[in-house]
Amino acid sequence: xxxxxxxxxxxxxxxxxxxxxxxxxxxxxxxxxxxxxxxxxxxxxxxxxxxxxxxxxxxxxxxxxxxxxxxxxxxxxxxxxxxxxxxxxxxxxxxxxxxxxxxxxxxxxxxxxxxxxxxxxxxxxxxxxxxxxxxxxxxxxxxxxxxxxxxxxxxxxxxxxxxxxxxxxxxxxxxxxxxxxxxxxxxxxxxxxxxxxxxxxxxxxxxxxxxxxxxxxxxxxxxxxxxxxxxxxxxxxxxxxxxxxxxxxxxxxxxxxxxxxxxxxxxxxxxxxxxxxxxxxxxxxxxxxxxxxxxxxxxxxxxxxxxxxxxxxxxxxxxxxxxxxxxxxxxxxxxxxxxxxxxxxxxxxxxxxxxxxxxxxxxxxxxxxxxxxxxxxxxxxxxxxxxxxxxxxxxxxxxxxxxxxxxxxxxxxxxxxxxxxxxxxxxxxxxxxxxxxxxxxxxxxxxxxxxxxxxxxxxxxxxxxxxxxxxxxxxxxxxxxxxxxxxxxxxxxxxxxxxxxxxxxxxxxxxxxxxxxxxxxxxxxxxxxxxxxxxxxxxxxxxxxxxxxxxxxxxxxxxxxxxxxxxxxxxxxxxxxxxxxxxxxxxxxxxx
Amino acid sequence: xxxxxxxxxxxxxxxxxxxxxxxxxxxxxxxxxxxxxxxxxxxxxxxxxxxxxxxxxxxxxxxxxxxxxxxxxxxxxxxxxxxxxxxxxxxxxxxxxxxxxxxxxxxxxxxxxxxxxxxxxxxxxxxxxxxxxxxxxxxxxxxxxxxxxxxxxxxxxxxxxxxxxxxxxxxxxxxxxxxxxxxxxxxxxxxxxxxxxxx
Numbered sequence: 188x189x190x191x192x193x194x195x196x197x198x199x200x201x202x203x204x205x206x207x208x209x210x211x212x213x214x215x216x217x218x219x220x221x222x223x224x225x226x227x228x229x230x231x232x233x234x235x236x237x238x239x240x241x242x243x244x245x246x247x248x249x250x251x252x253x254x255x256x257x258x259x260x261x262x263x264x265x266x267x268x269x270x271x272x273x274x275x276x277x278x279x280x281x282x283x284x285x286x287x288x289x290x291x292x293x294x295x296x297x298x299x300x301x302x303x304x305x306x307x308x309x310x311x312x313x314x315x316x317x318x319x320x321x322x323x324x325x326x327x328x329x330x331x332x333x334x335x336x337x338x339x340x341x342x343x344x345x346x347x348x349x350x351x352x353x354x355x356x357x358x359x360x361x362x363x364x365x366x367x368x369x370x371x372x373x374x375x376x377x378x379x380x381x382x383x384x385x386x387x388x389x390x391x392x393x394x395x396x397x398x399x400x401x402x403x404x405x406x407x408x409x410x411x412x413x414x415x416x417x418x419x420x421x422x423x424x425x426x427x428x429x430x431x432x433x434x435x436x437x438x439x440x441x442x443x444x445x446x447x448x449x450x451x452x453x454x455x456x457x458x459x460x461x462x463x464x465x466x467x468x469x470x471x472x473x474x475x476x477x478x479x480x481x482x483x484x485x486x487x488x489x490x491x492x493x494x495x496x497x498x499x500x501x502x503x504x505x506x507x508x509x510x511x512x513x514x515x516x517x518x519x520x521x522x523x524x525x526x527x528x529x530x531x532x533x534x535x536x537x538x539x540x541x542x543x544x545x546x547x548x549x550x551x552x553x554x555x556x557x558x559x560x561x562x563x564x565x566x567x568x569x570x571x572x573x574x575x576x577x578x579x580x581x582x583x584x585x586x587x588x589x590x591x592x593x594x595x596x597x598x599x600x601x602x603x604x605x606x607x608x609x610x611x612x613x614x615x616x617x618x619x620x621x622x623x624x625x626x627x628x629x630x631x632x633x634x635x636x637x638x639x640x641x642x643x644x645x646x647x648x649x650x651x652x653x654x655x656x657x658x659x660x661x662x663x664x665x666x667x668x669x670x671x672x673x674x675x676x677x678x679x680x681x682x683x684x685x686x687x688x689x690x691x692x693x694x695x696x697x698x699x700x701x702x703x704x705x706x707x708x709x710x711x712x713x714x715x716x717x718x719x720x721x722x723x724x725x726x727x728x729x730x731x732x733x734x735x736x737x738x739x740x741x742x743x744x745x746x747x748x749x750x751x752x753x754x755x756x757x758x759x760x761x762x763x764x765x766x767x768x769x770x771x772x773x774x775x776x777x778x779x
Numbered sequence: 780x781x782x783x784x785x786x787x788x789x790x791x792x793x794x795x796x797x798x799x800x801x802x803x804x805x806x807x808x809x810x811x812x813x814x815x816x817x818x819x820x821x822x823x824x825x826x827x828x829x830x831x832x833x834x835x836x837x838x839x840x841x842x843x844x845x846x847x848x849x850x851x852x853x854x855x856x857x858x859x860x861x862x863x864x865x866x867x868x869x870x871x872x873x874x875x876x877x878x879x880x881x882x883x884x885x886x887x888x889x890x891x892x893x894x895x896x897x898x899x900x901x902x903x904x905x906x907x908x909x910x911x912x913x914x915x916x917x918x919x920x921x922x923x924x925x926x927x928x929x930x931x932x933x934x935x936x937x938x939x940x941x942x943x944x945x946x947x948x949x950x951x952x953x954x955x956x957x958x959x960x961x962x963x964x965x966x967x968x969x970x971x972x973x974x975x976x977x978x
Contacts, residue, residue: 193808193816297819321815321842354842355804355816425842432841499846525898528862529890531882533792533825561825569887640825733887738826741881742888 190360196351199322199358200289201226203329204259207285208366209233211251213244215612216641217263218298219352220291224261225644228653232363237644237653240579240612241266245273245288249342252286253378255369257333261289264305265578269613271308277342278312279388280378281395284369285336287329289345291352294468295495298349300559300578302494304469309344309446313392315399316344316446317408318424322356328443331408339395339402346445348468350425350495400447408443411456418508419460421453421473421484426466429498434505448476457482464489464505468496535564537739538709538755540635543680544604545572546735546759547687553600553694556585558614560606561640561708562633569736579609583617587626595627599694602629608638608646611661615670621699622671629693630701632663633680635708643711667701674700681706683762709755716756717771719749725768732760732769783836785844786932789863790855791880792826795925798950799853800831802929805946807835810938817842826880828859853932855911855925856880857895864899872905872973874931876924878912905973907931914965920955923962930966940967 194202200223204212212235214224228235238244241262248260262270267290274288290308293299309316317332319325325347332343376384403409415436422430423442430439440456442448457463457477465474465486474486489504490496535542545565548555549572557563557573558581566573575585586603605614610632621628638644645651650660667675674696678686686704693700728745739754740747749760751772761769786803790796800816807814817832832844844866852873854860860875867873875896884890900906911927918927926947933943944960951959 191808193804193814195818349819350817350842353818355814355818356839356842357808357813428840428842433845498841498843502845525861525864525893525902527890528893529858529882529884531791531826531828531858531862533827534883536825564825567883568889569883730888736883736887738881738883738886740886742886 191357192360193355194322194326194358195222195353195355196319196322196325196347197222197353198226199325200259200261200329200345200347201230202358202360203326204287205230205233206326206361206363207257207330207333208364209257209259209333211248211256211258212236212261213238213247213258214261215239215241215244215266216638216644217266217291218641219293219347219349220261220263220266220289221641221644222352223259223289223291224653227259235653237638237646239647241270242273245270245277248286248288249273249277249282252282252284253280253371255284255371257285257366259287259289259329262291263299264290264292264303265299265301267305267308269579271312274308274342275312276380278314278392279380279385281340281391282336282342283371284366285333286342287332287336287345288342289347292346292348292469294348300576302469304472305344305346306445306472307470309346310472313396314341314344315339315444316346317443318346318445319351319443320424320427320441321351322354322358324443325351326358328408339399341395346424348424354425396447400450403444403447403449404451406444406449409449409452410441410443411452412439412441413459414438415509416460418462418464418505419456420505421456421463421465423467423473426468426496429496429501430466433498433502434509436509437505442473445473448473450480453477454480454482457484462508466490466496466501532567533564534567534736534738535561536709537737537753538712538715538757540680540704540706540709541565541633542570542735542737542757543683543686543759544631544633544704545570546763547683547690548572548602548604551687551690553602554589554597556582556589556601556603558582558603558605558609560609560633560638562604562606565604567736569734573604580605580613580617583614583621583628583630586628586630587617587621587624590626590628595697598627602631602690602694604631604633606639607632607634607636607648607663608644610663611647615666618667618672618699618701619670626699627697628699629690629696630699631690632701632703634663634703634705636705637708637711639708639710643708663703672699672701674698675703676700677703677705679706680704681757681759683759709757712755716758717773718751718754718756719758719761719769720751720772721747721749722768722770723748725766727766727768729765731763731765735759735763783834783839785849785868786833787844787849787852787863787866788831788833788855789852789859790829791859792829794829794855795922796829796831796855799925799929800833802926802943802946802950803833803932805950806938806942807833809942809946812836813839815839815842828862830863851932851935853928855928858882858892861893861895861899864902867903870905871903872907872935873899873903874928874935875899875906875908876911876928877908907969907971907973909966909969909971911966915962918958918961918965920958920962923955923958926959926962927966930963931969932966933963934967934969
């Protein structure tokens with residue numbers, strides 16, 4: 188009997204890769220894709236790695252595939268932007284053994300800086316896209332993706348969204364299929380993409396696409412489900428599940444292969460229903476193609492282009508067409524939301540080493556170009572210490588650009604902040620630009636010894652691999668010096684006085700400098716320091732300690748109290764307290 | 780698909796909602812039901828609002844609970860209970876841990892922590908509030924608040940206690956097993972009754 192297990196979409200993809208005989212899995216962590224590689228790394232048969240960035244991850248993956256082994260490469264949607272360069276040309280070379288790129292999109296931006304629709308990448312790079320709607324399909328489609336990849340000599344995109352990645356449903360577990368390493372043969376015309384060889388390869392790509400279009404017509408996982416004829420719905424991914432839930436009687440065309448689209452199948456479906464809708468999150472990707480073919484269809488005139496589409500939206504928009512009672516008509520008391528419920532955004536943890544850095548930066552009223560990681564939270568009140576956050580690595584380039592636009596004087600009040608993992612990902616090139624083009628930028632590397640925001644993945648700076656093996660650590664100070672930075676200084680961010688002095692000194696220097704603020708992520712520290720406490724009689728109620736944004740500090744009447752069960756004793760509040768009313772538990776006056 | 784049941788577990792990052800939902804979904808799977816669970820935990824460890832949706836029945840399509848269709852809401856924190864109350868069915872039950880965790884806008888004084896329990900009781904009748912931290916401490920480990928609350932939830936679900944205990948045994952590390960089993964039983968043995976609200 189088949190064993191069934193409750194798996195998230197991400198766990199199911201890792202399982203699918205294992206069952207498909209994958210031996211190489213590479214990734215850079217990014218929500219909602221991270222757990223794919225974490226789970227793949229648990230299989231002994233799979234070599235897994237955290238690559239320094241998504242471009243390298245895809246390059247290692249393509250090397251493995253051309254070298255004859257099935258490879259899975261996983262990243263979040265914006266990671267594909269970084270990996271786009273190898274991706275587009277890999278489409279020309281094709282693969283040898285199968286290569287599947289998982290793109291985990293984030294409609295609704297649960298944990299992302301944008302909600303780009305990565306189906307455009309499939310179309311632009313002319314490679315097929317598969318979209319699973321639950322965990323079972325996530326596993327199955329991973330295996331099918333490898334078969335398609337090898338049958339058509341192309342990389343394949345498996346596109347998932349947060350709701351598929353992080354939802355659990357039952358999955359049939361099957362045994363692993365051992366795939367022997369394919370023969371590797373040198374083939375310059377196929378794998379060396381200089382113009383003379385690339386031109387004929389472009390023709391190969393166009394021919395392949397024609398064949399894929401034909402194949403799509405009979406692809407068994409594109410499924411027409413004819414029910415009541417009043418409306419027909421075209422859907423893929425998790426939206427298909429919402430449609431089944433909300434409108435079980437509607438005729439549905441479930442698309443598994445969303446690029447290239449099966450024209451004849453779509454025309455046939457359109458001819459069998461009275462009104463045709465395509466329900467797709469984000470862009471009108473399917474809708475535009477249908478309209479280009481002259482098929483009359485409703486899409487973004489009915490459903491939003493921004494954010495997630497939830498079952499409720501489908502019920503509201505299409506339920507009335509079935510003359511079904513809209514549940515919004517019978518709103519109960521509990522359904523009326525209470526006004527002005529305070530939001531609960533994520534915050535820097537108690538003892539977070541980033542807090543002190545942002546405290547100093549806002550105290551000095553500096554312009555701060557930021558980056559992607561936990562420290563992006565430094566932009567939130569009360570610290571509000573970040574001016575820009577665009578993408579991985581952008582902090583340094585942005586600081587250089589501001590200096591070139593506004594001059595050296597402005598640069599004396601300007602710093603770039605970037606995490607250790609983000610610096611390795613794509614900050615190094617910005618740093619080299621600062622040196623090469625004679626900027627005077629001050630860069631703070633927030634080195635907390637881990638890739639924290641995505642759940643503490645190891646990285647090249649902390650000396651451990653995804654498999655838990657020790658490896659060589661990148662020496663950040665030496666790396667910066669080798670790039671030509673003369674002024675590199677390390678500081679413990681809990682030593683606020685020293686940190687402030689150093690920041691001032693480096694801002695004044697007329698050359699690029701790097702400050703490495705080094706302390707381990709508070710969530711990885713096992714032995715906490717003695718908690719701090721407020722001596723109520725000495726508290727003058729100035730509330731200065733509230734300005735550091737620590738979740739342990741609670742206002743009580745006109746004074747404050749510290750939640751001792753959460754406090755890890757970082758002492759930052761004691762440092763900012765002007766009356767010395769905050770001390771370590773048990774410490775005497777003035778001894779903190 | 781009319782008989783699909785919906786449970787919403789809400790709390791604050793770091794409170795252990797995810798482990799609780801994992802035990803719950805395994806229990807449901809064990810008794811032969813189809814289960815779908817949706818978690819949003821992108822920044823969960825950073826003290827944000829965390830929501831897990833658990834749906835079960837003979838056949839479940841969507842992993843998302845339709846608006847106003849939760850049969851039970853299990854709230855690990857009072858403000859989160861108020862926030863997610865809109866999801867509760869007319870006859871649904873809301874189980875609340877009597878704990879207050881101030882969100883940042885309250886901490887910095889930009890807004891006030893609202894009167895949660897009274898507002899909830901005015902809007903729905905099946906409310907039960909317990910001090911799970913106290914129960915967990917009495918059971919021997921303050922960190923088992925999540926399992927106390929799971930025990931409370933189990934009280935309102937018609938599933939043999941043995942299945943729950945067995946699943947906890949399979950889920951938690953052996954070192955913490957005894958404390959967790961005690962915590963579950965403490966929650967399950969809650970004697971307070973529902974309904975302190977309207978009517």
